[in-house]
Amino acid sequence: MQLPLFPLQIYLLPGGVSKLRIFEPRYTRLVKLAMASSDGFGLCMKDDTNLCHFGTRAIITDFEKLPDGLLGITVKGIEKFVINRHWKEDDGLRFGDITMLTNWTPADIKFVDRDISNSLKALFDEYPEHAAQYPIPDYNDMTWVCQRWLELLPLETNQKQWFMSRSDHRAALSFLHNVIDEQLKKDL
Incomplete structure (x- = not known):
């Protein structure tokens, strides 16, 4: 599977929710791609300048115009993945060839x-x-x-x-x- 990637220092796992501010044109494009597809996008961390191997596929659950005029989106983590390879397009938006990983099974509290x-x-x-x-x-x-x-x-x-x-x-x-x-x- 191929997904657009959003490298951030945010750590989001399946079931997690986060709000993001979108201000760069490449990430406006990512939002458009994610909204046009049920696949969403890949949220992944960076370690210094390199992308980390593991990330979380996220979907956009809400959006709003923020007081400063920027786009705000609410995202929810769906499932973990590993990045097999990634590349950057001309506008700087990264894409990755990814393999989905099995989510942790729910477990009753002891x-x-x-x-x-x-x-x-x-x-x-x-x-x-x-x-x-x-x-x-x-x-x-x-x-x-x-x-x-x-x-x-x-x-x-x-x-x-x-x-x-x-x-x-x-x-x-x-x-x-x-x-x-x-x-x-x-x-x-």
Whole structure:
């Protein structure tokens, strides 16, 4: 599959939602291409000047004219992919030949994982502007909870890419237990 690529430092996983400002002509073209096709576009990270291997296919769910006159779009992550090869066209818009990866399977929350889910809920309660992007949060799906935490935490690009390469949420869950359980101990 070929998709136009939008390289950003935003880390968006399947089910994630983000708002983007569009101001460059090449990305206006990307929006037009994504709106004309049900395939959307590829959101991928950059490591210094190079594109990272893993990204997320995103679709545009809403758009608006921003107060500064620019185009604002709301995007939702659909599925992960790996970039096999990529190229840049004359206007600077990148395209990639990609292979879709299997999304993490939803997983019921276990009793021992409730602090991770509850901490995310507390964070969303504290920052309602972020929570507003998720009108129906799924705090009972550990996969959904792990993906939202990974999007929010200030991780290095290589760490984010490593988590994207995993076939399920277990590595992320183990990592989150280390981070959140340690913070909870400090708070006591």
